[in-house]
Amino acid sequence: MLLIPCPYCGPRPELEFAYGGEANMVRPADPALLNDDDWAAFLYQRSNPRGLHAERWRHVHGCGRFFNARRDTVSDLFQASWKPGEAPP
Amino acid sequence: MSGAFRTATGGRIDRARPVRFTFDGRVLTGYEGDTLASALLANGVHLVGRSFKYHRPRGIVAAGSEEPNALVRVGVSENRCTPNLRATGVEIYEGLVAESQNRFPSLAFDVGALNDFVSPLLPAGFYYKTFMWPTWGWHRWYEPAVRAMARLGRAPGAADLDAYAQLYAHCDVLVVGAGPAGLAAALAAAEGGARVLLCDEQAEFGGSLLDSNEATPQGQASLAWMAEAVTTLVRNPRVTMLTRTTAFGMFAQNFVALCERVTDHLAMPDAALPRERLWQVRAAQIVLATGAIERPLVFPGNDRPGIMLAGAALNYLRRYGVRTGTRAVVATSGDAAYEVAIDLATAGVAIAAIADTRQDPPARLVARARDAGINVRPGTVVANTVGRLRVSGATLASRDGGGSGRGQRVNCDLLLMSGGHTPSVHLFSQARGALRFAPALGAFVPDGDDGAVVAAGACRGVFGTEAAMQDGRDAGTIAAMRAVQPSLVPPRRAPLALPDETAAAAAPVSANGRAFVDFQNDVTSKDVELAVREGFVSVEHVKRYTTTGMATDQGKTSNINALGLVAQARGTAVPQVGLTTFRMPYTPVTFGALAGPARGALFDPVRKTPLHAWAAGQGAVFEDVSLWKRARYFPLAGETMAQAVARECRAVRGTAGIFDASTLGKIEVVGPDAAVFLERMYVNGFQKLAPGRARYGVLLREDGFISDDGVIGRISVDKFHVTTTTGGAPRVLAMMEDYLQTEWPDLRVWLTSTTEEWAVIAVQGPRARDIIAPLVESIDLSPGGLPHMGVAIGCTLGVPLRLFRVSFTGELGFELNVPADYAQSVFDAVWARGAPLGLVAYGTETMHVLRAEKGYIIVGQETDGTVTPDDVGLGSAVNTRKPDFVGKRSLARAAMQDPSRKQLVGLLTEQPRIVLDEGAQIVADPASRKSLGHVTSAYESATLNRSIALAMVAGGRARIGETLQVPMQGRTVPVRVVAPVFYDPAGERLNG
Secondary structure, three states, rough: OOEEOOOOEEEEHHHHOEEEEEEEOOOOHHHOOHHHHHHHHHHHHOOOOOOEEEEEEEEOOOOHHHHHHEEOOOOOEEEEEEEEOOOOO | OOOOOOOOOOOOOEEEEEEEEOOEEEEEEEEEEOOHHHHHHHHOOOEEEOOOOOEEEEEEOOOOOOOOOOOEEOOOOOOOOOEEEEEEOOOOOOOEEEEEEOOOOOHHHHHHHHHOHHHHOOOHHHHHHHHOOOOHHHHHHHHHHHHHHOOOOOOOOOOOOOOOEEEEEEEEEEOOOHHHHHHHHHHHHHHHHHHHHHHOOOOOOOOOHHHHOOOOOOHHHHHHHHHHHHHHHHHOOOOOEEEEEEEEEEHHHEEEEEEOOOOOOOOOOOOOOOOOEEEEEEEEEEOOOOOEEEEEOEEEEEOOOOEEEHHHHHHHHHHOOOOOOOEEEEEEEEEEEHHHHHHHHOOOOOOEEEEOOOOOOOOOHHHHHHHHOEEEEEEEEEEEEEOOOOOOOEEEOOOOOOOOOEEEEEEEEEEEEOEEEEOOOOHHHHOOOOOOEEOOOOOOOOOOOOOOEEHHHHHHHHHHHHHHHHHHHHHHHHHHHHHHOOOOOOOOOOOOOOOOOOOOOOOOOOOOOEEEEEEOOOOHHHHHHHHHHHHOOOOHHHHHHHOOOOOOOOOOHHHHHHHHHHHHHHOHOOOOOOOOOOOOOOOOOOOOOOOOOOOOOOOOOEOOOOOOHHEEEEEEEEEEEEEEEEEOOOOOOOOOOOHHHHHHHHHHHHHEEEEOOOOOOEEEEEOOOHHHHHHHHHHOOOOOOOOOEEEEEEEOOOOEEEEEEEEEEEEOOEEEEEEEEEOOOOHHHHHHHHHHHHHHHOOOEEEOOOOOOEEEEEOOOOOOOHHHHHHHOOOOOOOOOOOOOOOEEEEEOEEEEEEOOOOOOOOEEEEEEHHHHHHHHHHHHHHHHHHHOEEEOOOHHHHHHHHHHHHOOOOOOOOOOOOOOHOOOOOOHHEEEEEOOOOHHOOOOOOHHHOOEEEEEEEEOOOOOOOOOOOOOEEEEOOOEEEEEEEEEEEEOOOEEEEEEEEEEEEEHHHOOEEEEEOOOOOOEEEEOOOOOOOHHHHHHHHH
């Protein structure tokens, strides 16, 4: 079980969190302006890297808030976490 | 009397306390402190099992958890027994009953041993090459036959009576293994101020120190040191000590799973104790002091009972006072076996010879052995062995001759082998620690120091008691400093300097006869060579093809030998071959420990509505809907389900029914931007919805497919009462939070789950208004005052009321939302008022039938994650004038508007009594078998006195009037495609 650093509550066990997928997938302000390929890319294409990955987590059984974290997908170690809107450390 | 092979003195057994136990029906005696293995050996029993594939007689090979052969079933009753236990880890107690496995009719005479004679027909991967015909033969004939022949123990036949506990623990330093390195590490870490948790899989702390011979001054010192160390640790309140506790899994961020066996060693355990405890430990620092495992030698016939690891024989002698034979041959490729041979000779075991594969063993050792009267034969290998149920002789031959041909036959009843020691890096590797190959050891050791895990002692290649203690002390000190004073620059451990020269190769001899690499899965050196010849290059593929290392022992004794064979066959070196992945569990773990208390009624939480007790009192039959228990129907005495549902349906359509809808998900959406928010989430418009009105909302995912639905009432300008499906509430709330927090944080909206706050009492039917009218205060119930899809705030019996005029039945209907704590009293009042008027309680089954008669969909039944609003006839709910909502862009894709998409239709069977199977496929031509769609709902409708069905059919709306076919078991049913509304298509009854 991972130990996940919630930027609001501190390190908490994985059981309290829900995974939110890759971070920084910004929903277009006006999706109607996108062609089908670009829309499909927004819906489905993710970077899925081997190594550091910026991703969203929600402390669903804690403060309930979403935040961003950077995790190494090989070692599962969390390098940093930060609140939405903040610059990643 | 506890065995003819017991020494007169010595060992850590309690000779004052004999223990009687049963093995395969034979009553034997051991001593308290014995394992099943040591007690059997003390009685001269070596034959303990039959091998997995060839049913070859097998004996005890090891003394620890690496034992591959001696698997037994322990326990008498089917609800308290465990198969596949290693006899080396089973502590005996008075009355213990153990049985051997995989043999019929008996261990000494096993008909399965025929496999051994046809073994040339059963090479590696034989099941991929043979049994290919006929194609269905594998499932019907071959697999059942193979499984009956090759198996481990029989699973228990009854539910486990024991209790299992689970707990979490935190510590500064977790020390795994309490041998010399582990004890020293724990002492040093505790002195460094750390909270320490020390665990060891054995019954007693001490590890290799327990093998120490009390008769020698050196042994005395180390045993005395051990006793003092344990006492010091026990007295320290900051140290937790766990024996009989296996660290079986190590995960990221120093999370370690331990299984503590609490009562398995007790004849009469305290009923209040759990059988096992699963510890889930988070440790700031981990010291791994897991020791090393001796490797067997790979020579023909190396698997007969009486052939065991040299270190194991020493362990049985020193720790248990058991001589494992009377005349021994010692085969070795290293130094360690010399001490064993000398010790055994001193204890009265005749040593026929030491066969050392090395041409030039250290002169000092050779001299010592020869002083003890032992014949040492350098450059010698075992070319073959004889003996059916016990080894009776070995052929020793010159290594230069490849072990072939002329050798000298030596009689023996014990053959000890020592092929070097493999550091136990399982846990280190499970947690993805990097390993490097140490040529001097012929094995892998931990590489480097990641700052959180420290290896110490034999598991990192430091051998010898004194050296291991020193290494453990260093490791404990470093771990404590890192854990307790992390602000200081954490010291890193220098990698261990190991000599580069290659250890004397324990090169497996590939002569005639079968040399076993993996005893438990019956893999021979020839199997490995065959796999390489057939083109399996990757060691991971060789492993899977031959199954070497894939038995329950995970190849503890076999992996390195298998790697050596692959390297030899490929003409390369072991580091180039690589290492297979280590996975948890280190040793098998019971399902009980992993499940813990989550069994039976505690398997999943059960959610009950505030009206549950009333429904149960009425004899309701419940069904599970997500975690909820919902009343499915309310049978009267003697009624079948069909009769009850028909009666309930007629009552709702004719008079009125009352229904517990409390499980509906409810979310309070509040704030100045609440309407804007809902308009962006749902396909419908909400800005213009007036307070006091409600709307049926459809929620899509961003990909345009229906995710949920529900009625949304506007309580006031800035407050909405959103309902969701019963199972969908958490998903919908999470989705709303996601958009609110991350896409539109500028919106001033707050979301609260109110599912459990409001109980919902639905009263549906032509007389619904008459029934509730006297109970409702300050709400105008007239059709003009509260029209269909109206919502009003009021009071009932002095309790706050949110009254929705909604219908999921097609009848005049109301849903009374009242605080959950008052649900029963309000319900009672409605019941008391309605029952004399003909009010009937109905359940979810009737609800389903009534809504299907009206063509109302159920998300998850008519929809499956690939269905758009238009597909189910809800296109008109979509407000296309809105600039955007979740899923809108996806609905604009051409494929989403394809007229051949599956669409919701009704189906009427030509024979009205036939009810279609839900999920049945629909075809135009039964011969073509091309599916046009499937039946989503099908019921017997009492209202229409015939069966009805809803279905998703390709281009369905254009097919209305056509006849299609529904193939079901044993027959094909013709159906007519109709509009999906079977009753009151104009919807006039809603307006009653």
